[in-house]
Amino acid sequence: MRVWRDWALVALFVGLAILETFLRPELPWRPVVLVEAVALTSTLLWRRTRPLLAVLVAFGVVVLVDLVAYVSGVDTSVGLASMGYVLILVYALVRWGSGREIVLGSAVVMLAAAFGVVRDPGPLPDAIAGFGIVVFAGLLGLAVRQTRVSRSRELDQVRLREREQLARELHDTVAHHVSAMVIRAQAGQVLADVDPAAARDALAVIEAEGSRTLTEMRSLVGALRQGDADLVPQGGVGDLERLAAGVPLAVSIERTGELDDLGAALDAAVYRCVQESLTNAARHGRHVRQVRVRVAADEREVHASVSDDGDPVTPGRVGAGYGLLGMTERAALLGGTMTAGPGADRGWRVDVVLPRTLS
Numbered sequence: 001m002r003v004w005r006d007w008a009l010v011a012l013f014v015g016l017a018i019l020e021t022f023l024r025p026e027l028p029w030r031p032v033v034l035v036e037a038v039a040l041t042s043t044l045l046w047r048r049t050r051p052l053l054a055v056l057v058a059f060g061v062v063v064l065v066d067l068v069a070y071v072s073g074v075d076t077s078v079g080l081a082s083m084g085y086v087l088i089l090v091y092a093l094v095r096w097g098s099g100r101e102i103v104l105g106s107a108v109v110m111l112a113a114a115f116g117v118v119r120d121p122g123p124l125p126d127a128i129a130g131f132g133i134v135v136f137a138g139l140l141g142l143a144v145r146q147t148r149v150s151r152s153r154e155l156d157q158v159r160l161r162e163r164e165q166l167a168r169e170l171h172d173t174v175a176h177h178v179s180a181m182v183i184r185a186q187a188g189q190v191l192a193d194v195d196p197a198a199a200r201d202a203l204a205v206i207e208a209e210g211s212r213t214l215t216e217m218r219s220l221v222g223a224l225r226q227g228d229a230d231l232v233p234q235g236g237v238g239d240l241e242r243l244a245a246g247v248p249l250a251v252s253i254e255r256t257g258e259l260d261d262l263g264a265a266l267d268a269a270v271y272r273c274v275q276e277s278l279t280n281a282a283r284h285g286r287h288v289r290q291v292r293v294r295v296a297a298d299e300r301e302v303h304a305s306v307s308d309d310g311d312p313v314t315p316g317r318v319g320a321g322y323g324l325l326g327m328t329e330r331a332a333l334l335g336g337t338m339t340a341g342p343g344a345d346r347g348w349r350v351d352v353v354l355p356r357t358l359s
Contacts, residue, residue, distance in 0.1 A: 009085075017038055018038070021033065040057070113130065116130075237267055244278065251293060253295075262297070269330055273327045277306035291309075305351045306350045312343075338353075
């Protein structure tokens, strides 16, 4: 899709260059200028991957052609207004270039602009306006770059919080089982009646290994949390009615299949995904009256879906947001998938599929 848009952009500027060439009968060096303008549109195709090279080629060729024209006796600058696409290259340099590339490319752009002023001096306000337009293109690229960097950091924080939440749930589950193992090992030491010495030795090893595993896991999860975490117990599939009662919408819940023996991490994951979906329906849905929650399970996987009857077109919800990102991250961590989008008839639908055997 992006490649198609790039070629469309090139075609647009090629067409403008051809049109302007034939509409300006006073244009000096018309064939040369047309070839220059058309050829340099190709730099738009690598403005993202090689922004510095695109700037060097475009501005270098423009200055070179203008310099040759000046030496040949042409009094005015040679160029087309439709070659303003070089401003896109300035934007791209700041948007996608490295720090070193931005410094070098900016120097080239400023030198080219200064050469143009010296080559064809005009009113001072026009020169200032020209420099201002170039600077604006660079500042726009910087603003977009900073916005994307900021959003990327926020998304990383969302992923980190989801991993911390999952780590806490896994810790609570495993800690319970390991503690039980330690208790059974201690009981075995007392009750062993066949080869008591060997049994006691084996059980002592089990106890030591279990205790050490529990200590190491607590230490690891503590490091992942990086601070005090909310230790409120997490809900599960059995708590969906209580969850639905707190939503200002009519919510119907349907369960089918083998849901009694879900692991704690899987149980909590389904709960969290339904919770986030209901929250999104209440906050972002338009004219939502009914929300339907379905949770089904078989021997291989668990499928949870949440759909509402809101307006078919809800642009505000298409941007994903951090809640949907968190659900996607949680599902991926458990080896599953999450999809969200407009429903078949109307409203919004979220589908989560998780394997019963966690990856």
